[in-house]
Structures are given as C-alpha cells and as structure tokens.
Amino acid sequence: MQNSHSGVNQLGGVFVNGRPLPDSTRQKIVELAHSGARPCDISRILQTHADAKVQVLDNQNVSNGCVSKILGRYYETGSIRPRAIGGSKPRVATPEVVSKIAQYKRECPSIFAWEIRDRLLSEGVCTNDNIPSVSSINR
Structure with missing residues (x-):
C-alpha cells in the first residue's frame, strides 16, 4: 500500500x-x-x-x-541538516516590543498593525530580523 x-x-x-x-x-x-x-x-x-x-x-x-x-x-x-518539521517558532515580541505596541495603541486606538510595524522599525525598537508579523501584532 x-x-x-x-x-x-x-x-x-x-x-x-x-x-x-x-x-x-x-x-x-x-x-x-x-x-x-x-x-x-x-x-x-x-x-x-x-x-x-x-x-x-x-x-x-x-x-x-x-x-x-x-x-x-x-x-x-553551514548545515546540511533539514529544518525542523513542525513545532513552534520562538516568540519574537519581547516585553519591550509588547510594551511599545501597547503604548502606540493607547496613543492612537485606531492605528493599523502595519503602521505599528513601521513605527517599530523607524524608531529602532525592532530590525527587519526581529519585527513581529502583522498577525502577531493583532494578537
């Protein structure tokens, strides 16, 4: 079979x-x-x-x-090993990032997640390597 x-x-x-x-x-x-x-x-x-x-x-x-x-x-x-199958990805949003997101939401409750991402990058809170996704910001 x-x-x-x-x-x-x-x-x-x-x-x-x-x-x-x-x-x-x-x-x-x-x-x-x-x-x-x-x-x-x-x-x-x-x-x-x-x-x-x-x-x-x-x-x-x-x-x-x-x-x-x-x-x-x-x-x-540098590895020949395959990537992990399944499992969960490490949490990107550090307490500092979560705090900043909450601050942006308090300042402007109607702010979009993509705008939050832009601010996190422009203010140097995150880099392209560790910026949370739009979906994780919305959570």
Missing part, C-alpha cells in the same frame, strides 16, 4: 512529502558542489550513478530544485 502523501518528482524519483533526504545524500550533494558541480550536474550524477567516483545513494533521483534548496540552506547556515 502506497503512502497517500508520496509522489514522483520530475526525474521519476519517489519522495514522501515532509520526509527529508537522508544525510548521506545531502552530504554527497555538498561534496559535489564543492568539487565544482552545478545543481543540474549534481542532479544528473545522482540520477545516473554513472560516475565511478559517486557511490550509489539509495537509488534516489533528486530534482534540481531539491539540490538547489539544500545547497542554499548549506550556504546560508
């Missing part, structure tokens, strides 16, 4: 949504990139296993997009 969340990628490789590639495959992708291979080449190498230097990796066909995503995350974070 086949998993209802599985599919076939553009290269005929079977994948299960939400299930990350094995670390061995991710490591091989990074090694091939370090040796100068482009994402499309890496995808082809993993697909054909024709290159004698490449070990067979669970017979997986890995799409160009998947290779690019793994390499992008590796260059950004």
Whole structure:
C-alpha cells in the first residue's frame, strides 16, 4: 500500500512529502558542489550513478530544485541538516516590543498593525530580523 502523501518528482524519483533526504545524500550533494558541480550536474550524477567516483545513494533521483534548496540552506547556515518539521517558532515580541505596541495603541486606538510595524522599525525598537508579523501584532 502506497503512502497517500508520496509522489514522483520530475526525474521519476519517489519522495514522501515532509520526509527529508537522508544525510548521506545531502552530504554527497555538498561534496559535489564543492568539487565544482552545478545543481543540474549534481542532479544528473545522482540520477545516473554513472560516475565511478559517486557511490550509489539509495537509488534516489533528486530534482534540481531539491539540490538547489539544500545547497542554499548549506550556504546560508553551514548545515546540511533539514529544518525542523513542525513545532513552534520562538516568540519574537519581547516585553519591550509588547510594551511599545501597547503604548502606540493607547496613543492612537485606531492605528493599523502595519503602521505599528513601521513605527517599530523607524524608531529602532525592532530590525527587519526581529519585527513581529502583522498577525502577531493583532494578537
């Protein structure tokens, strides 16, 4: 019986949504990139296993997009590990930010959340890296 969340990628490789590639495959992708291979080449190498230097990796066909995503995350974070699946994100709104939002609301009860975000940025309370979303401001 086949998993209802599985599919076939553009290269005929079977994948299960939400299930990350094995670390061995991710490591091989990074090694091939370090040796100068482009994402499309890496995808082809993993697909054909024709290159004698490449070990067979669970017979997986890995799409160009998947290779690019793994390499992008590796260059950004230095890790081959997939991002966490599920769970909750850390709370962005510190007590100082919550206090400022409450102050803005007291000063102008009809202020929009996007205006609050603009003020938090312009007044240096937050940066683009830690600004709360409009939906979290509305909470």
